[in-house]
Amino acid sequence: xxxxxxxxxxxxxxxxxxxxxxxxxxxxxxxxxxxxxxxxxxxxxxxxxxxxxxxxxxxxxxxxxxxxxxxxxxxxxxxxxxxxxxxxxxxxxxxxxxxxxxxxxxxxxxxxxxxxxxxxxxxxxxxxxxxxxxxxxxxxxxxxxxxxxxxxxxxxxxxxxxxxxxxxxxxxxxxxxxxxxxxxxxxxxxxxxxxxxxxxxxxxxxxxxxxxxxxxxxxxxxxx
Amino acid sequence: xxxxxxxxxxxxxxxxxxxxxxxxxxxxxxxxxxxxxxxxxxxxxxxxxxxxxxxxxxxxxxxxxxxxxxxxxxxxxxxxxxxxxxxxxxxxxxxxxxxxxxxxxxxxxxxxxxxxxxxxxxxxxxxxxxxxxxxxxxxxxxxxxxxxxxxxxxxxxxxxxxxxxxxxxxxxxxxxxxxxxxxxxxxxxxxxxxxxxxxxxxxxxxxxxxxxxxxxxxxxxxxxxxxxxxxxxxxxxxxxxxxxxxxxxxxxxxxxxxxxxxxxxxxxxxxxxxxxxxxxxxxxxxxxxxxxxxxxxxxxxxxxxxxxx
Ligand SMILES: Nc1ncnc2c1ncn2[C@@H]1O[C@H](COP(=O)(O)OP(=O)(O)O)[C@@H](O)[C@H]1O
Ligand SMILES: [Mg+2]
Numbered sequence: 001x002x003x004x005x006x007x008x009x010x011x012x013x014x015x016x017x018x019x020x021x022x023x024x025x026x027x028x029x030x031x032x033x034x035x036x037x038x039x040x041x042x043x044x045x046x047x048x049x050x051x052x053x054x055x056x057x058x059x060x061x062x063x064x065x066x067x068x069x070x071x072x073x074x075x076x077x078x079x080x081x082x083x084x085x086x087x088x089x090x091x092x093x094x095x096x097x098x099x100x101x102x103x104x105x106x107x108x109x110x111x112x113x114x115x116x117x118x119x120x121x122x123x124x125x126x127x128x129x130x131x132x133x134x135x136x137x138x139x140x141x142x143x144x145x146x147x148x149x150x151x152x153x154x155x156x157x158x159x160x161x162x163x164x165x166x167x168x169x170x171x172x173x174x175x176x177x178x179x180x181x182x183x184x185x186x187x188x189x190x191x192x193x194x195x196x197x198x199x200x201x202x203x204x205x206x207x208x209x210x211x212x213x214x215x216x217x218x219x220x221x222x223x224x
Numbered sequence: 225x226x227x228x229x230x231x232x233x234x235x236x237x238x239x240x241x242x243x244x245x246x247x248x249x250x251x252x253x254x255x256x257x258x259x260x261x262x263x264x265x266x267x268x269x270x271x272x273x274x275x276x277x278x279x280x281x282x283x284x285x286x287x288x289x290x291x292x293x294x295x296x297x298x299x300x301x302x303x304x305x306x307x308x309x310x311x312x313x314x315x316x317x318x319x320x321x322x323x324x325x326x327x328x329x330x331x332x333x334x335x336x337x338x339x340x341x342x343x344x345x346x347x348x349x350x351x352x353x354x355x356x357x358x359x360x361x362x363x364x365x366x367x368x369x370x371x372x373x374x375x376x377x378x379x380x381x382x383x384x385x386x387x388x389x390x391x392x393x394x395x396x397x398x399x400x401x402x403x404x405x406x407x408x409x410x411x412x413x414x415x416x417x418x419x420x421x422x423x424x425x426x427x428x429x430x431x432x433x434x435x436x437x438x439x440x441x442x443x444x445x446x447x448x449x450x451x452x453x454x455x456x457x458x459x460x461x462x463x464x465x466x467x468x469x470x471x472x473x474x475x476x477x478x479x480x481x482x483x484x485x486x487x488x489x490x491x492x493x494x495x496x497x498x499x500x501x502x503x504x505x506x507x508x509x510x511x512x513x514x515x516x517x518x519x520x521x522x523x524x525x526x527x528x529x530x531x532x533x
Pocket of ligand 1: 012013014016017018036037038039040042043044045
C-alpha cells in the first residue's frame, strides 16, 4: 500500500482535536475521495500525508516511510514524490505560467536541457500549452487551477493530493478538473482528493473516506 | 557544473532585481552599511598615515656618541669602521671637532668669543643611524644605546627615547581602539543586513511556503537571501571606499600645506589597494554571514506544525 494511517489523532496546539483515532489504508494506484463537512478534518488529514503537520498520536506511513520520525532536512525530498493541488492554487504571481510549472523541476535540480519538454508536456495535458507565457493573474479560476495541476504532476509523482481543488469553480469546470485526476489515476498515479461535492464521488465511482468531526465513518464503494 | 553556475548567476541577478525593486529601504540600509564601514576604514587609513610619518621620523633617528677627549681622528675613524659592521647599525657619520665648532659658531652667534679659544674643547662625535627594525622598537634601541655607551672610547651615548616610547604606546592604543570600533560597527552592519533580510523574508512568506511545499530545500531558499545580503555588504563596502577617498582628497591639500609650514614634506595617502579590498570583502562576508544566520532563524517558522496552509 501507499498510505497507511494507524490510530492517528491530531490535536492542534490550541487544543482542538481535529482527527480522532483514524485508521485506513490506500493502495498503490487507487483513487480515493475524502469527504465531510467543513471543519471535519479533511485538510488536516492531507497535511499529515504531506508532512505539513505531524500526527499527535498514531502512525502515518507514506510510500513505505514512517512520517513520525522524519528528519527535517529530508522533508523536501519526500515532498518531491507528491504532487499537491490546493483550493487557492498557490501559484507564484510574479512568475509566468511556464515558470510556475517549471518550479518543482528547478528546485529539484532538474537538468535545464529537458526542462522545456517536461513543462510543455504537463501544460499540454491540462490544455494550457498556448498560455505558457501568460501571468497567472490573467487566467480564469479554472485555468489557474489547471496550472496548479500541471505543476503538481510535472515531477511525475507517484501520489497526487488535492484539497478541495474545485471549491471555487462552477459545475462544468469542476467536472473537467476531476476528469483530469481520473485520467492521471488511470495512468497509474495514486490520487487522494478532498471534496465536499458528493456529485463527483457518485459520478466517478471511487472509494470515499467520509469524515465527521474528526472521525472516520463507513467506507463505501462508489456511494456515500 | 555549468548548470550549477547558471543557476547561481540567475539567483544573483534575481537578488539584484529584488534590491532594486525596493529602492528606498535598499538605499537606506546600504548607506548605513557604507558609513559603518567608512569609519573604521578611514581611521585605519589615518593610522597608516601617522605610522608612515613616524616611520619617516625614525629613519632620521640617530644616536650621538660623544667620544673621550683623548681619542683622535684616526682612532675615531677606526671605531667608525668597526661599528659599521654592527648588525643594528645602518650607517655612521663622523663629525670632527672642527666641523662641530663651525656649526656651533654659526648657530650660537658667539663667534668672537669662540675664536679667542686657543684649543678646541669639543670631542669627536659619531652619529650612529640604527637599522629600521631597531629604530622601530624602543627596547632594542635602548639596548643599542646602552651597548654603545659601554665602549671605552665613548664617553656619552645619547638619544631622547621617552617621546618615541610614548608615541609608539599611543599609536598602539589607538590601533586597538580602531579594531574595537571596527568590531562594534561590523556588528552594526551585521544587524542592519539581518534586519533587511528579515523584512525580505516576511515579504516573501507566501513564496517561501509554496517553494517548500513543492520540495524546495532550505538551501535553495537561502541562496537568494545570501546573495542579497552579500550584495548589500559589497555595495556598502564600495561606497565606504568612495567616502574615504573623497574625505581624504578634501583634507589632503590642507595637510600638505600645514606640514610644509613645519618644514616637513608629508603627503596624505588614501586607503591602499589591499586594505580597500579587505574592507569590501569583509563587508560582503558580514552580509553573507548575517543573511545566513537570519535565514536560519526565520526559516524555522516554516517547519511542520508551524505553517497554516
Ligand atoms: N492550524 C490550525 N490550528 C488550530 N485548529 C485548526 C487548524 N487548522 C484546522 N483547525 C481546526 O481543525 C478542525 C478541522 O479543520 P480542517 O482540517 O481544516 O477541516 P476541513 O478541511 O474538513 O474543513 C477544524 O475545527 C478547524 O477549526
Ligand atoms: Mg479544508
